[in-house]
Amino acid sequence: MAAETPASQEAEEHADHLSPANYWAIALFLGIVTAVEVAITYIPGYDGALLVISLLVLGIVKFLTVVAFFMHLKYEPFTMNFMFYFGLLGALALFIAMLLSFRALLDTF
Amino acid sequence: MATIVEAPPVSPPASEPTGGIWAWVTTVDHKKIGIMYGISAMAFFILGGIEALVIRLQLAVPDGVIVNEDVYNQLFTMHGTTMVFLFVMPVAAAFGNYFMPIMIGARDVAFPRLNALSYWTFLAGGIFISSSFFLGGFPDGAWVGYSPLSTQSEVIRMDFWALGLLILGVASLLGAVNFITTIFTMRAPGMTLFRMPVFVWMQLVVAFLLAFSLPLVTVGLFQVILDRNFGTLFYDAATGGDPVLWQHLFWLFGHPEVYILILPAMGIVSEVLPTFSRKPLFGYQFVVFAGAAIGFLGFGVWAHHMFTAGLGPVAETAFGLMTMTIAVPTGIKIFNWVGTMWGGNISFTTPMLFAVGFVAMFTIGGLSGVTHAIVPADAQQHDSYYVVAHFHYVLFGGAVFGIFSGVYYWFGKVFGRMLDETLGKWHFWLMLIGFNLTFAPMHLLGLNGMPRRIATYGDGLGWNYWNFIATVGSFIIALSILAFLVNAVRSYRRGRPAGPDPWDGRTLEWSTSSPPAEYNFAEVPVVEAIDDFWYKKYGEDEDHLPVRLETNPLDPSALESDEEHHVHLPSPSYYPIMLALGIVTLAYGFLWIPIGFAVMAIGLVIMLLAIFGWALEDIDHPMGDADHNGGDHQGEGHDDGGGDDAAAEPIGALTESDGGE
Amino acid sequence: MAAEVAHTTTPELDIRKTAMWAFLASELMFFGALISTFLLYRGRTSGGPDAKELFDIPFTSVSSFVLLMSSLTMVLAHNAWERNDQRQMRLWLLSTAGLGLVFLGGQFFEFSTFVHEGLKLDTSPFGSSFYMLTGFHGAHVAVGVLMLSAMVMISYRVGLTKSRGMNVELVALYWHFVDIIWIVIFTVVYLLQV
Numbered sequence: 012m013a014a015e016t017p018a019s020q021e022a023e024e025h026a027d028h029l030s031p032a033n034y035w036a037i038a039l040f041l042g043i044v045t046a047v048e049v050a051i052t053y054i055p056g057y058d059g060a061l062l063v064i065s066l067l068v069l070g071i072v073k074f075l076t077v078v079a080f081f082m083h084l085k086y087e088p089f090t091m092n093f094m095f096y097f098g099l100l101g102a103l104a105l106f107i108a109m110l111l112s113f114r115a116l117l118d119t120f
Numbered sequence: 121m122a123t124i125v126e127a128p129p130v131s132p133p134a135s136e137p138t139g140g141i142w143a144w145v146t147t148v149d150h151k152k153i154g155i156m157y158g159i160s161a162m163a164f165f166i167l168g169g170i171e172a173l174v175i176r177l178q179l180a181v182p183d184g185v186i187v188n189e190d191v192y193n194q195l196f197t198m199h200g201t202t203m204v205f206l207f208v209m210p211v212a213a214a215f216g217n218y219f220m221p222i223m224i225g226a227r228d229v230a231f232p233r234l235n236a237l238s239y240w241t242f243l244a245g246g247i248f249i250s251s252s253f254f255l256g257g258f259p260d261g262a263w264v265g266y267s268p269l270s271t272q273s274e275v276i277r278m279d280f281w282a283l284g285l286l287i288l289g290v291a292s293l294l295g296a297v298n299f300i301t302t303i304f305t306m307r308a309p310g311m312t313l314f315r316m317p318v319f320v321w322m323q324l325v326v327a328f329l330l331a332f333s334l335p336l337v338t339v340g341l342f343q344v345i346l347d348r349n350f351g352t353l354f355y356d357a358a359t360g361g362d363p364v365l366w367q368h369l370f371w372l373f374g375h376p377e378v379y380i381l382i383l384p385a386m387g388i389v390s391e392v393l394p395t396f397s398r399k400p401l402f403g404y405q406f407v408v409f410a411g412a413a414i415g416f417l418g419f420g421v422w423a424h425h426m427f428t429a430g431l432g433p434v435a436e437t438a439f440g441l442m443t444m445t446i447a448v449p450t451g452i453k454i455f456n457w458v459g460t461m462w463g464g465n466i467s468f469t470t471p472m473l474f475a476v477g478f479v480a481m482f483t484i485g486g487l488s489g490v491t492h493a494i495v496p497a498d499a500q501q502h503d504s505y506y507v508v509a510h511f512h513y514v515l516f517g518g519a520v521f522g523i524f525s526g527v528y529y530w531f532g533k534v535f536g537r538m539l540d541e542t543l544g545k546w547h548f549w550l551m552l553i554g555f556n557l558t559f560a561p562m563h564l565l566g567l568n569g570m571p572r573r574i575a576t577y578g579d580g581l582g583w584n585y586w587n588f589i590a591t592v593g594s595f596i597i598a599l600s601i602l603a604f605l606v607n608a609v610r611s612y613r614r615g616r617p618a619g620p621d622p623w624d625g626r627t628l629e630w631s632t633s634s635p636p637a638e639y640n641f642a643e644v645p646v647v648e649a650i651d652d653f654w655y656k657k658y659g660e661d662e663d664h665l666p667v668r669l670e671t672n673p674l675d676p677s678a679l680e681s682d683e684e685h686h687v688h689l690p691s692p693s694y695y696p697i698m699l700a701l702g703i704v705t706l707a708y709g710f711l712w713i714p715i716g717f718a719v720m721a722i723g724l725v726i727m728l729l730a731i732f733g734w735a736l737e738d739i740d741h742p743m744g745d746a747d748h749n750g751g752d753h754q755g756e757g758h759d760d761g762g763g764d765d766a767a768a769e770p771i772g773a774l775t776e777s778d779g780g781e
Numbered sequence: 782m783a784a785e786v787a788h789t790t791t792p793e794l795d796i797r798k799t800a801m802w803a804f805l806a807s808e809l810m811f812f813g814a815l816i817s818t819f820l821l822y823r824g825r826t827s828g829g830p831d832a833k834e835l836f837d838i839p840f841t842s843v844s845s846f847v848l849l850m851s852s853l854t855m856v857l858a859h860n861a862w863e864r865n866d867q868r869q870m871r872l873w874l875l876s877t878a879g880l881g882l883v884f885l886g887g888q889f890f891e892f893s894t895f896v897h898e899g900l901k902l903d904t905s906p907f908g909s910s911f912y913m914l915t916g917f918h919g920a921h922v923a924v925g926v927l928m929l930s931a932m933v934m935i936s937y938r939v940g941l942t943k944s945r946g947m948n949v950e951l952v953a954l955y956w957h958f959v960d961i962i963w964i965v966i967f968t969v970v971y972l973l974q975v
Contacts, residue, residue, distance in 0.1 A: 031860055038853035045849060045967075049842045052972055063973060070968030073849075074961050081856045082957045084802075088794055090304055091802040098332060098806030102813035105336075105419060109368050112423065112435045115821050230796050293807060301800040331803055335811035339818065346913065351903035353827070354818070354910070360825030361906045369814060735931070 029080065037080050044073050146692035148232035149638060153239045154218030155534065160243055161210040167250065168202035169601065171195045173594060176558075180591035182579040192575035193260040194277070198250075200263030201281065204381065205288050206246045208519050212384035213242070213295055215526050216323045218534060220299065222629040222636060223317045225308025225645045230301040232690045233734065238295040240700035245287030248704050252280035255711075262573060264370055267355035267363040271347045276711050279348060282341045283707045289334045289341075290703070296330035299323055308628075310647035314408070317627045317651075318401060321408045322387030325415040326380050332419070333376035340369030349713070364429055371422035379418040381515060382482075383411060385522025386453060389475045392525050393457055394651070395623050396472035397464025398666070403456045404650055410449035410456075417446050427498045436495045443493035450486055454479060469623075470544030474525035477552055481517025485510060488563065503573070506566025512559045524551075524604070531611070532618030536634045540615060543607040550600035557593025561586035620674055626651040632675045639689060642676040695734040702727030801951050805958050812962050815917060819910040819970060827905035832974035835895050844887035845967045848922075851880035852960045855953050862949040867940055870949065871933055877956065878929040881922050888919050911970070918966060921959045928952045 048069045051057055057065075079085040084092055144152060175195050178184040187195065217239075221229055229235050252258050259281035261269035270278045303324045307316070316324075344366070346352040353361045394401045401407060423431055423439040431439075457479050466472070488510040492498045501507055524547070532538040570583050577583055618634040628645055629636070631653050649655045656673035658666040702723050709719030823832065858873030892912070900908045932952055 029860075031857055034853060034856050034860065038850060041849050041852075042846065045842065045846055048968065048972060049838060052838065052975065066968050066972050070964055073964045077852055077957055077961050077964065081852050081960075082954055087798070087802075090794055091799060094300075094799075094802050094806045095809075098809045101332060101419065102809050105372060106813050106817040108420075109372070110817055110820055112368075112431050113362070113364070113821055114432075230800065293804075297800050297803045297807070300803045301796055304799050305794045305796045331807040332810050335807050336814050339811060339814035343818070343913070346902075346909070352909035352913070353903060353906045354822075356906070359827040359905060360822070361909075362821065365818065365821060372814075735935075 034081070037076060041073055041076060044069050143692070145697055146236075146694050148228075148236050148690050148693055148696075150217050150221050150229050150232065150235060151534075151636065151638075151640075153235055154214045154216075157210050157214035157217055157239055157242070160246065161207050161214060164202050164206035164210070164246055164250075166601075168199050168207055169598065171199040171202065173598060175199060176591040176594040178576065179587050181588065182577055182581075182584055184576045187575070189575040190257070190260065193262075193573075194258035196573055197260050197262050197281070198258040201249065201259065201285075203515070204263060204377070205285065206249075208381045208515065208523070209288075209292065210242055210246075211523050212323075212326065212381070213238070213292075215319075215384060215388065215523075215530070216295075216299060216326075219530065219629055220320050220323050221302060221306070222632065222640050223320050223627050224303065224306065224311050225628055225641065225647060226302065226306040227640050227644075228690065229298050230306055231298050233693050233696055234294050234298050236693065236696035237699055238291045238298065240697045241291035241294070241703060242288060244700045244704035245284050245291060248287060248707055249280055249284030252277060252284075255280075264374065265344065265366075266370075267344065267347070267366045268357075270344050270366075271355050279345065279711055282344045282348075283710060286338060286341050286345075287703060287707060289338050292330050293334050296327040296334075299327040300331065303327075308645050308647055310652075314405065315647055315650050315652065317387075318390035318404065318407055318411070319384075319387035319627075322383040322390075322411050325411050326383050329376040329380050329383075329415050329418065333373040333380075336369050337373035340366055340373075343369075364426070367426050367429060368422070371425045372419075374425065375422040376415070376418045378511075378514070379414055381519050382522075383415065385478065385519045385526075386411065388522045388526035388529070389457065389478050391627060392471050392475040392529050393460045393479075395529075395625055396469055396475075397461045397466050398624075399460055399464040400626075400651055400654075401456070402459030402462075403452075406452055407456050410452040413449040414446060414453075417442065417449070421446060424493060424498070427495050428502045440493050440495045444490060447486065447490050447493075454483055454486075469528070470539065470541055470548060471525045471529035471623075473545065473548045474521050474528060477548065478518060478521040478525060481513055481521055481552075481555070485513025485515075485517055488513060501566060503571055504566035505562040505570045505572060508572055509559050509562035509566060512562070516555060516559065521551075524548075527604075529623070530629075531608070532615075532622050533629055533634045533636070535612055535615075536618055537611050537615030538618050538622060539611045540607050543603050543610075547600050547603040547607065550596055550603060554593045554596030554598075554600055558590045558597060559593075561590050561593075565590075624657075626654040628653055631656075631673060645675070691737075693734070693737060695730045695737065699727055699730035699734065702730055797951055798954070801954050805954065808958065808962075812914075812918070812965070815910075815914040816965065816969060819914050822906035822910040823974060825906040827907070829904035829908060830895075830899050831907065835898060835900055836971055836975050837891070837894075838971065838975060840887070840891065841967065841971050844884050844891075845963060847880050847887070848884045848960055848963050851877050851884070852957050854880060855956045859949055859953045867936060871936055874929050874933050874936075874949075878926050878933075881926040881929070881956075885919060885922055885926070888915065888922075914966065914970065918959070918962055921962070925952070925956050925959055928955065 048066060051062065051065055078095070084095060144156065147153065174187060175192070178186040178192060217229070217235065221227070249259070256275055257277050259265075259277045261273065261278045261281065265278065265281060270282070303316070303320060307313075343352070343354040347354050347356065347361075353359045355361050355363045355366055357363060390401055390407055421439055421443045423435060424443045427436055427439075461476075468476075488506070492501060492507070492510065528539050528544055565583055565586050568582055570577065570581070577587075620633050621630040622634075623630070628647075631645065632640060645652070653673060656671070657669060659669050661667045702725075705723030705726060706720050707723075709716035709721075709723055712719070854873045854876040858870050858877060861867075861870035861873055892915075900911070902909055902912050929952060932948055935948070
């Protein structure tokens with residue numbers, strides 16, 4: 012799911028058996044992403060839609076990295092993946108629709 | 121065929137109760153829990169029915185004086201709350217508990233103790249809400265609990281309502297997780313997903329609907345409670361809060377909820393129609409996919425309950441279109457049921473009559489439902505008796521007819537004796553006539569402008585005649601229920617013995633004894649087809665007509681009732697009921713803060729003791745491991761939440777986090 | 782006994798993990814509703830302080846980092862449990878619980894600062910929804926800390942070997958879930974609002 016991350020490429024070679032070294036590497040990656048997230052909010056002129064999109068993308072990368080590797084969902088059977096991602100996408104769709112009906116989403120960010 | 125492994129008899133822990141009421145209180149057997157669900161739900165059904173009769177008496181003539189406005193508000197609120205949350209949902213859980221594991225060839229659900237906790241939490245929540253009658257009056261803000269009715273009244277009635285629904289939500293959520301896990305992991309060999317009976321499929325869809333929709337109303341209910349007790353401003357329009365948010369959160373749950381109510385009945389009917397038409401279900405895959413599609417689409421239509429709330433034309437158009445789309449999978453199902461009966465060798469037994477009644481009445485309710493999808497028409501129908509007529513056609517004409525179909529179909533399996541057919545037919549015809557007399561006139565009343573939730577109406581509005589007819593009809597329904605109760609009590613005592621397979625059934629539950637042994641199957645069945653049991657009984661001749669085979673496919677337990685089969689079963693446990701007691705004590709205490717803090721503390725202590733007892737139960741009796749190979753409860757490494765010692769902890773902990781929500 | 786292999790049609794599906802994922806999917810909806818409420822009410826401050834005045838991003842970044850790193854210690858505990866290394870497992874479990882407590886302490890400090898600056902539960906819909914969301918998240922962290930402590934105690938009593946159920950794995954799933962919810966909250970509720 013977060014296949015673009017450097018940690019995931021490393022992890023895929025190890026398939027099911029991530030080692031503590033892998034976990035440290037993934038944590039380092041997550042820490043760096045968090046630092047980038049915080050840093051870009053302080054860059055003058057880097058704001059508006061660009062900032063919003065960047066923050067959302069970075070947040071999604073972190074979210075999916077933890078789910079796929081720390082929670083091992085990448086290595087679990089289809090059923091578990093289905094339940095979780097179905098719930099995730101369902102929640103997103105429902106709440107975006109609800110907030111849109113309040114005309115409250117587009118001016119949120 | 122799986123072999124029976126004869127294990128040495130399990131010596132029960134010293135504390136294990138052996139019989140009487142404690143055997144029921146501590147049971148973790150899905151069948152006993154199913155029976156308790158069913159009986160409790162019937163009791164609440166009678167309670168909700170009495171409330172309905174008082175409502176109808178009040179409305180029988182203009183300017184009714186039976187009850188005042190305050191009591192009337194309480195009555196219709198509790199009628200709705202009781203029938204939805206304390207009757208139809210638990211009855212579906214009753215059938216699901218009793219038959220879902222048997223129908224997939226399992227010996228119990230995945231987490232038997234969690235299952236017991238679901239039941240006791242449901243019962244505690246039901247008693248909690250109903251007890252408000254003695255403690256200041258029933259809730260009075262309607263079953264939808266719209267703010268400000270739910271948030272601005274001073275008395276604690278709506279606290280009872282919100283807390284009670286939270287407790288019931290915990291029960292349903294645990295049940296849903298349990299059912300999902302059971303269906304995904306505990307099917308007998310060969311029981312692929314697309315060989316499962318449609319009833320099991322519908323239970324699976326319902327479990328997903330519950331798991332995904334309950335948290336939404338949970339958040340809303342917490343907001344109501346916080347607004348009422350801690351001064352938060354979620355629904356306070358004066359400071360920028362928005363009561364429409366509650367409508368969204370409620371109907372985001374509430375619309376999937378109506379499919380939670382109807383899909384189990386659809387599942388029952390999909391079992392009954394083939395059995396009594398002596399034909400396989402027409403288009404099995406279509407019925408399954410249509411059921412899943414109804415569940416999926418059901419999440420995308422909630423705002424059609426809010427067409428008069430001012431959502432704007434774009435949202436109203438989108439939700440109107442989505443709502444009409446649901447008619448497609450529903451129509452598919454109805455045509456498949458008709459196709460099942462077409463050309464069949466139909467026998468009109470009582471369960472079959474109720475099933476056919478379901479199809480007919482539900483179709484009427486479905487059609488009036490489509491009229492609500494048309495936004496301008498809905499603006500006229502909103503909050504009128506037309507809506508009352510519509511949802512009673514789907515929920516009474518649909519769900520209740522389906523439920524009674526299931527009761528007559530499976531009563532013999534559960535209690536070993538058949539319900540009486542003559543009284544059963546009286547029940548059906550009285551109910552069909554009474555139902556139509558009660559609710560068909562409400563279409564006319566609604567279109568003539570009679571609003572819902574009014575305690576009385578003036579003379580000369582043109583509503584007198586049909587209101588009187590509706591009241592007469594409601595008492596005919598009551599009479600039919602009386603016929604059922606007499607039938608149930610008499611047949612339980614001295615009905616015709618059922619035998620293992622009284623209806624020449626198609627699914628696995630008919631291959632066991634009636635009632636089934638505690639372990640369900642002495643030999644775990646190996647499944648080779650949809651309606652496997654039928655194809656083990658019947659072959660085909662050259663004209664493709666069924667021919668009875670010589671072999672006897674019954675499970676050994678159905679034949680040799682005296683023989684002891686030593687199958688390891690989870691031990692009974694006191695902790696589920698204790699935990700439920702702790703939860704409800706906590707809720708009672710909350711109502712009378714600050715004095716209630718002491719009660720809440722007691723509740724918390726009970727809960728903590730129960731959770732720790734639950735978690736450590738198997739560590740102190742580490743027989744689970746020893747028996748795992750011999751008894752073979754559910755296969756290697758698979759645990760029932762009661763067998764594998766330390767494993768129980770996260771389940772207790774999971775419950776704890778639920779209680780905290 | 783040979784038949785036991787084919788006992789269920791889906792032997793690769795662990796019962797308790799399946800239940801846990803179903804539960805977590807349900808929890809997604811729960812937090813989704815809480816976050817949506819916050820997004821709806823974020824600007825409705827009713828004269829009280831708003832996000833820009835209150836939020837202290839450097840402070841919250843540190844506590845977010847702490848929670849993120851607790852996921853690392855959790856996964857290391859899980860790894861040690863898989864290798865049946867009880868001592869290391871206990872060490873990492875305790876570190877996870879400790880990091881969780883640090884996070885909770887940070888949240889307590891943040892709440893008291895906000896109250897001091899004039900944002901209470903009943904100040905505005907913004908305040909109500911902020912405290913409800915972060916409060917429920919904090920309650921989940923607290924439950925997680927309790928479960929981690931229970932794990933450590935059980936491991937002293939009977940040892941958490943692999944054959945003895947999946948406790949550590951389930952608690953780990955729960956803990957990581959609490960972490961990913963905070964990842965969303967940190968981005969959507971904090972970073973995007975200032």
